[in-house]
Amino acid sequence: MRAYQDMVFSTAARITGRDGPAEDIAQQVFLKAYENFAQLRLSPAAGGWLKTVARNLALNHATRYRRRWRFFSEMRSEEDDDPELEIAQPDGEVADFDDDTRRAIVAEALQKLPDHRRLPLVLYHFEEMSYDEIARQLGISLAKVKIDILRARGALAKILAARGLTADCF
Amino acid sequence: MNTPLNPNEQHEQRLERFIDKVLRDQPPRRAPAELESKVMAEIARRAAAPWWQSSFSGWPVAARLLFIIASAGFITLVLKASAIIMDPIDAGARSAALFADVAWIPSLFMTLGTVFRDLPSLWIYGAVAILGALYLTLFGVSAAAYRTLYAPR
Numbered sequence: 001m002r003a004y005q006d007m008v009f010s011t012a013a014r015i016t017g018r019d020g021p022a023e024d025i026a027q028q029v030f031l032k033a034y035e036n037f038a039q040l041r042l043s044p045a046a047g048g049w050l051k052t053v054a055r056n057l058a059l060n061h062a063t064r065y066r067r068r069w070r071f072f073s074e075m076r077s078e079e080d081d082d083p084e085l086e087i088a089q090p091d092g093e094v095a096d097f098d099d100d101t102r103r104a105i106v107a108e109a110l111q112k113l114p115d116h117r118r119l120p121l122v123l124y125h126f127e128e129m130s131y132d133e134i135a136r137q138l139g140i141s142l143a144k145v146k147i148d149i150l151r152a153r154g155a156l157a158k159i160l161a162a163r164g165l166t167a168d169c170f
Numbered sequence: 171m172n173t174p175l176n177p178n179e180q181h182e183q184r185l186e187r188f189i190d191k192v193l194r195d196q197p198p199r200r201a202p203a204e205l206e207s208k209v210m211a212e213i214a215r216r217a218a219a220p221w222w223q224s225s226f227s228g229w230p231v232a233a234r235l236l237f238i239i240a241s242a243g244f245i246t247l248v249l250k251a252s253a254i255i256m257d258p259i260d261a262g263a264r265s266a267a268l269f270a271d272v273a274w275i276p277s278l279f280m281t282l283g284t285v286f287r288d289l290p291s292l293w294i295y296g297a298v299a300i301l302g303a304l305y306l307t308l309f310g311v312s313a314a315a316y317r318t319l320y321a322p323r
Contacts, residue, residue: 002206009201023202030209106192107199125193150182153189160192 004047005030008054014122015058017115025057055127059137062119102165109159117152120145 008029013022032053033040040046097105110118120138123129131149135142160166221229229237255276286294 005201005205006198009205010198013199019202023205023208026201026205027209027212030205031212034209034213103196106196110193121189121193125190150185153185156189156192157185165192 004050007047008050011051011054011127012058014110014126015055015119016061017111017118021061022058025054025061028057029054062115063138097165105163105165106160109156109163112159113152113155117148117155120148121152121156124149 005026009022009026012025012029013019016022016025029050033046033050036049040049043049110122113121120134123134123137124131129137131142131145134149135145138145216224221233226234226237255273
């Protein structure tokens with residue numbers, strides 16, 4: 001369990017965007033693993049099994065709440081802006097951060113994205129799902145997935161730039 | 171032959187590469203220290219719980235058989251009781267007195283059944299269609315109201 005708990009918790013936390021539900025999900029994952037211990041004990045695919053179960057449970061959690069506002073969210077026109085994402089541009093100075101600080105800034109920036117932008121972005125970049133898979137999983141159109149991911153990238157880059165993190169820092 | 175990318179597409183590709191690098195650079199989040207102890211405590215709690223608190227498939231075979239027989243007996247009893255309610259006149263005076271207060275329930279259901287049987291099917295389909303149309307109208311009005319009054323703010 002110790003070898004996998006960070007991976008399982010990370011997967012759940014990135015998808016749900018909250019630590020509390022992520023901890024509950026991680027607990028459920030390991031209880032399921034305990035129930036299937038006989039099959040998993042010697043399996044080389046145990047890590048993949050745990051990740052898949054964590055991802056599915058986290059997606060179930062995320063989409064359960066997403067369904068409530070999805071219809072209204074889909075109705076918003078594509079030109080609608082996210083006012084909360086209007087963040088000042090950097091003044092041109094590139095800050096010098098150590099690795100831990102830089103990673104903390106990125107994690108914080110990711111949390112600032114609204115759920116409907118963060119979730120497709122996380123599924124694409126962390127979970128390596130295709131646009132089609134994300135659209136199917138979230139029950140939204142392919143075009144909306146692409147736009148949400150594109151806008152999420154733009155918003156994330158803006159937030160990072162406002163904190164002094166640009167492509168030069170990586 | 172590859173067509174050259176327009177500046178917009180080039181910008182989007184640069185942005186994608188940048189964000190991909192940024193996110194892949196992130197280490198796994200550290201699980202809460204108490205996660206392991208919580209999982210172990212839950213496993214211990216489940217192991218210590220009596221068998222009847224586990225799922226039905228976890229019950230002993232004898233207990234499952236007994237439960238199924240008891241359930242069948244209960245259902246038979248309920249059906250017999252229903253027969254007495256449906257026919258209170260033929261039942262004994264004690265049963266009649268016992269069920270006199272609820273004797274109108276079966277007659278209500280029988281009346282409703284007769285009404286539905288005698289209704290032309292077109293009326294039923296029409297009523298379902300009207301209800302569906304009203305539901306969709308209400309949903310549409312709510313969505314329009316949300317968009318007009320709330321979403322742009």
